[in-house]
Amino acid sequence: MTGGAVERIAVASDQDVVRVRQLVRTVAVAVKLSLVDQTKLVTAASELARNTLVYGGGGTVEVTRVENGRRSGIRIVFADDGPGIPDLDLALTDGYTTGGGLGLGLSGARRLVDEFDIDTAVGRGTTISVTKWCR
């Protein structure tokens, strides 16, 4: 898998979450994801960017166009230096929340993308990488 230009947004406020959505939408259109896949990816990005802000205390989002030979896609990496996730299995369970939300952000976002990797440790922060490929 090879990557193209990386665009980065610092996430420190509600407004930055909106900027992440807009950037992801722009790149998703450029990569020619289908309308449903654009919608899924932008929604997943919105959930994860909000998590970066609310649970991670802010961080960065990087959006990259990627190729794997025959298909193009988008990879988005959400990184924070927050408290980390103590029980990942629990955090990935539908309906589990510590923040007063619906508990669908993490588990729901995972269903909306093709690849989902999470690296987290208590006190070290959380990095989540998602990829969506053109069909």
Place this chain on the structure above:
Amino acid sequence: MERVPVLKIGDILLVSIQIDMEDQVTLQLQEDLADRIVATGCHGVIIDISALDIVDSFVGRTLATIASISRVLDAETVVVGMRPAVAITLVELGLSLPGIRTALNVDLGMELLAAGRAENGETEADDTDEPAVTTP
């Protein structure tokens, strides 16, 4: 901060969301609507989301909360104009918006509200306190 306008049309409050809302704007809309329902005594709320290209769990939850608040304040909420891709994504996300009434467009939303009022046996065309017409 931007604000989503709430329009009063007859007995209905109409909200058409035309911007990509920050979370704070979403919460402000929730408050504004509750205030306007009480101030106007409207019995119906229509929220048009046809311009939204995504509805994430935050916006979805807020729509559900608005519907609950409205009901407590004696108003019914109908969410109208959801795009097909948004519906597909919402369900996959795990959010099927239970408790929210939906219609395909504003017209059908208004019909739904009118039908609901009629069903409740409320002939509140009298609501306007028109003087009874008496013929000699």
